[in-house]
Amino acid sequence: GGGIIGCCTAYFLTRHPSYSPDTHRITLLEAASTSSGGRTDDSIHDPATLADPATASKKNPAHDGIAGAASGKAGGLLALWAFPSNLVPLSFQLHDELAQQHDGERRWGYRRCYASQVECQARVPGGLSANDKSTVQQTGRDAVDGNHLTKGLHKDHRSKIRALQSLGAPEDLDWLDTDKALVAYEGMGTPKDTAQVHPELFTRSMAQLAQESGVKIITGARVTAINKVADGSQVESVTYINTKDGQETLLPTTHCVVAAGPWTSRLLPTVPVTASRAHSVVVKSPQPISAYALFTSIALPPGFPAPTPEHAKGTPAALKPIKRTQVVEPEIYARPDGTAYACGPTDQTVPLPLTSAEVEVDRTRCDDIITQIGAISDELGKDGEVLARQACYLPQGGPFIGESRKTKGLLVAAGHTCWGIQNGPGTGKLLSEIIIEGEAKSARLGGCDASRY
Ligand SMILES: Cc1cc2nc3c(=O)[nH]c(=O)nc-3n(C[C@H](O)[C@H](O)[C@H](O)COP(=O)(O)OP(=O)(O)OC[C@H]3O[C@@H](n4cnc5c(N)ncnc54)[C@H](O)[C@@H]3O)c2cc1C
Known part of the structure; x- marks a missing residue:
């Protein structure tokens, strides 16, 4: 999913010290091929152009569909007084660091408030x-x-x-x-x-930065199945359909992160995201x-x-x-x-x-x-x-973050309630650690631990 959680996960995987574009292949699959869904026709469709119509942060046409859901239409408030308390300090700090590293003030409207x-x-x-x-x-x-x-x-x-x-x-x-x-x-x-960010610009920037470090982004690619080996103990591949021509593709993989926001329980019915x-x-x-x-x-x-x-x-x-x-x-x-x-x-x-x-x-x-x-x-x-x-x-319902105990390589990061923008970077960082090092290092998963699903 190309919301803030999927894009931050892709970004932090590429920033992990053990990541190498020569040995790792990361693909971000986003179901939508337009970010204009859920907006009236007379609405502006690229907030990046508001301050400067020629801005370099303009929408990458190949990324239309990224941040088309809540991650592009949220408020963008960040707060140390948000919840859950195990995740908030890490993520608030990461927002600050990301803004410093990538000129977030100009690029995605980061500011203290x-x-x-x-x-x-x-x-x-x-x-x-x-x-x-x-x-x-x-x-x-x-x-x-x-x-x-x-x-x-x-x-x-x-x-x-x-x-x-x-x-x-x-x-x-x-x-x-x-x-x-x-x-x-x-x-x-x-x-x-x-603090605050413009959530659509932030999410798009994470996608762009991840792509520049080797992530392949495919929009209009709706995942329809997560396939496991015969005894269900390991993820083997995902199936997705091209939403334009209906063509089905099987993508072999060692890990699959389901970051499908409110759609998550359609792929993983036991994860109670509403x-x-x-x-x-x-x-x-x-x-x-x-x-x-x-x-x-x-x-x-x-x-x-x-x-x-x-x-x-x-x-x-x-x-x-x-x-x-x-x-x-x-x-x-x-x-x-x-x-x-x-x-x-x-x-x-x-x-x-x-x-x-x-x-x-x-x-x-x-x-x-x-x-x-x-x-x-x-x-x-x-x-x-x-x-x-x-x-x-x-x-709603989570956040649920972690790797399934039953199926190796199957991870979920979803249900982030009204604080998903605040907690996006922290979630992405923890997932990158779980995938590459086998466990969350920068913060406790605590009540967010989704391994039981
Ligand atoms: C009105 C409103 C205001 C908010 N304000 C704030 C705020 O001020 N601060 C804050 O921290 N949070 C805020 N939030 C919460 C925040 O927006 C969400 O928690 C966050 O955006 C969730 O991100 P996500 O990536 O999990 O989900 P989403 O943004 O919903 O992204 C999920 C993506 O997965 C894709 N997808 C779904 N199914 C599939 C599939 N089968 N295959 C491929 N892709 C798929 C979807 O198309 C979508 O792009 C607000 C939310 C709302 C509704």
């Missing part, structure tokens, strides 16, 4: 009016019950909202309407323990925006356009006003290219398709996010330009 929780009161967009002014005056949580809360992606990190102190936001958080919309602010992370769809948007601000990742809690007052219900399929929610206050939790990450990324809640409405190329985007769910963030920030609202509406599948 702040992370904060903000409790906000949405302004009702023009053309609509609140029909219950008394409720609008209350702050969100006081006015709603649990059924009217739409949870954010990294919800496990949030403090109880009642504990949030109204401390006043930092002065440079000037792209948030701190006068009218901000109710409470609390810092969560600082540049000492928090999938939830999540929508996100990218908005360009008229001026650069300061380096904050905001975990919001926004109270939408009566009269605000109704968010699409979790189980609704393509509901035209836009402009239908809500009657009672509702709380939503989009996460907003300012990026160094002058854009902000924002993601909404997960849904289970559309099952995981065959490949990332067929991921369905529900435009109304993207428009929900756009309306909600526009109600607390003019830069991301009336003055912003929407560059992308997109959806992808969050792999």
